[in-house]
Amino acid sequence: MGHLEIKRLSKSFDGKEVLKHLSLQVEEGEFLTILGPSGSGKSTLFHLIGGLIEPDQGEIILDSNNITGQRGLISYMPQQPALLPWRTVIDNAMLGEELHGKADKEKAVEMIQKAGLAGYEDSLPDALSGGMKQRVAFIRALLSPQSLICLDEPFSALDDFTRLEMHQWLLAIWAEYKRTILFVTHNIDEALFLSDRIIVLSANPSEIANEYKIPFKRPRNKELLLTEEFLEWKRKLNKSIFQRQDGNETDH
Template sequence: MVLEVKRLSRIFDNQNGVKNVSFYANEGETIGLIGKSGSGKSTILRTIAGLDKDYNGDIVIAGDKINGPHPEVGVVFQEARLFPWLTVLENVTFTLKGDPKGNNELAKKLLKQVGLSGAENLYVKELSGGMAQRVSIARAVAAKPGLLLMDEPFSALDAFTKMQLQDLMLDIWQEEKVTTVIVTHDIDEALYLCDRIILLSGKPGEVEREFVIDEPRPRDRASEELASMKKKILQTLQIEAVRV
């Protein structure tokens, strides 16, 4: 088990946050966290990343109970969060330790994989939103994380770029088999990418239901299985809406 979240609670003054959330991620699995805004999806991710320490419950990564950022964790944020004073290549190698030459080789390889070969020496100001997010993905993958956290990574992008990057993630997973927790409010995205979807509801958010998607990837975005699954998810969300 790469990640285990045990009875995580973190409630803010305005009742946003999460209550008693438990889930786990096995090696190589892709877990999707979905839920309405305010259900604490991003809160969960930030605590796993070790950025927020004010919580109850335990988070165990690769056997260690965390207390701050864990070395095995890589994060792709909603915004690309690149360093504007560095070139694309330097951004990818920025967090890497050890031999700079080897790091550069690795970064070039990854940039090629995310479709940005030739852009190594550009500055951030010269990148479009989609390109910047590709660099940010390359940066996260470059550190060879045992656990990759993605916080609504494609929500700021247009629909076409979004689909491209989702396919890019499928490629990366196929090659690196990295365990991933992805927060999204896009049900289609979760259905397309994830092995399991954890649905949060309420305020503060609790785990409402878990959906397992058995279909092999790459999946057909328009398949009937995904459509029926989407219906179930929508229904679950609907129930909550009636209850409130």
């Protein structure tokens, strides 16, 4: 469960082509990141996958079912944590589950504690820092029953230290609760640190420029960020993105 296939997806807004014949597959249990500059259509892709908008052309297939234009079949975590301010931490964490049936409060409490938020179960979101809110939003996404989780630049508003902590936390949780994750970001370090595979988007209209399998062993920790191997990959992705923007040939 959680296998996604996108077939030749195209979308224009007011005659401006944003996505063009975009095709990709996400394997079950994979952590796939789509890396692209701002405005390249990453959020648009998620809105299409989530059924919030319809494509001009193309299909979205989840576990062999055509889900194009259908809502509620994937778990989606937007850029802003979007917690309901009047619901407590525990009630926010259980929201996705509640919408699809009965929530398992014991499990939600356990995950909140694992997220380092013990004691905040009955607090309102206002009492939490940005990183803490993101953790609650991510727990909500994980507790939802859908097998595919789409994360739209969830850490871009956080400072570097908090972001690194969140990356390590996310990887630990993901290792335990193995789900398929489709992640979008414009941050190369983040993409390299987290992913099994990275797809680089070109800008306007977006097509797939390059695809890379990331070989770093798991579990990954912050020491990886300073290794020669990591820096080598960073140079490679930088080149891939900036060559593309300059309109030169890219290496495959």
